[in-house]
Amino acid sequence: MHSFPDHLLKGHANFMAGRYAREKDRIRDLAAEGQNPTTMIIACCDSRAAPEMIFDAGPGELFVLRNVANLVPTYQPDGGQHGTSAAIEFAVKALNIANVVVMGHGRCGGIKAALNPDSKPLDSGDFIGKWMSMLGGLPDQIVQNELMTPAERQTALERISIRNSIRNLRTFPYVAALEAEGKIAVHGAWFDISTGELWIMNSSGDFIRPDF
Template sequence: MHSFPEHLLKGHANFMDGRYVREKDRYRELAASGQTPSTMIIACCDSRAAPEMIFDAEPGSMFVLRNVANLVPTYQPDGGQHGTSAAIEFAVKALEIANIVVMGHGRCGGIKAALNPDHSPLDAGDFIGKWMSMLGELPGQLGTNSMMTASEQQTALERISIRNSIGNLRTFPYVADLEASGKLAVHGAWFDISTGELWVMNGDSGDFVRPEL
């Protein structure tokens, strides 16, 4: 039998001696009263783009959903098992989240795979390929643009995908209704791993801009 990874045990020991000591009262309050985060972050499961670190979040302040390439499907109440949709339903209907942020990032492996569909799948099940097919014709449209380098195409699709996921998010009836009534705000963001910069999507134009700190 394999032993539990030593680096995780050491990390937990550091947590107990550091952050937990500083925020012990907060953790105990959360344990007793439950969570009441105001913001949901839909992010990629890439290990380099952890929302809690990027936003220096306090425990209990963000409800985080991570999946491959931070994609949001359309609303499909078909009886299937939809993990992303279940998390959105819980965040909006149970936690009454005030903000949803779809956050992509640079050098996303899922987006790279979508732009290179001719590569062999990692496994016969090709779960990644099927998941990324949610982007439809968008990767192909970008891939035929010979004026853009491969890295430019990837950055463009990473940002276009965020706008696409926001559009899909708005197919959820309760999301659309709450946004229309001003009770819920939907945002887009893109994180550059190499520089640490955060680019925020303008809700009117769809452009990504760096906010002033």
């Protein structure tokens, strides 16, 4: 049996001596009383785009769901096992989340794979390819634009994918109903890994850098 990664043990020791020591009262309250976040972040698995880091969030502040390329499927109560849909259901129905943010990021590997469907799958199961097929014909529409550079195509699909996930999120009946009642707000955001900039989607669907 392999030994547990040393850098993780050292990291936990630093956590106990640092952040836990500073915030132990809050952490213990969360353990006793349960979580009560007001915001759900649907983000990518990419290790460079951690929502807690990007939003400087403390324990219990964010309910975070991460999957490949921050995709949201349509509402499909078909008896299958749907991890993303289950997390959305819990956040909205059990935690009464007030804000849902779909956050994509630059240099996303899942989006890159969607733009290069002819590349060899990482494994015979091709779970990534099947997952990214959720985007339908959107990658083909981007690839056909020969005037765009590869980097421009990637950024374009990363942002279009966020809009598509928001559209899918609104197929969940309870999300649509709560949004119509003004009890939940759905947002889009895109994080630039290289610069640290956050772009947010406005009411027109355009991505803008907010003024602080």
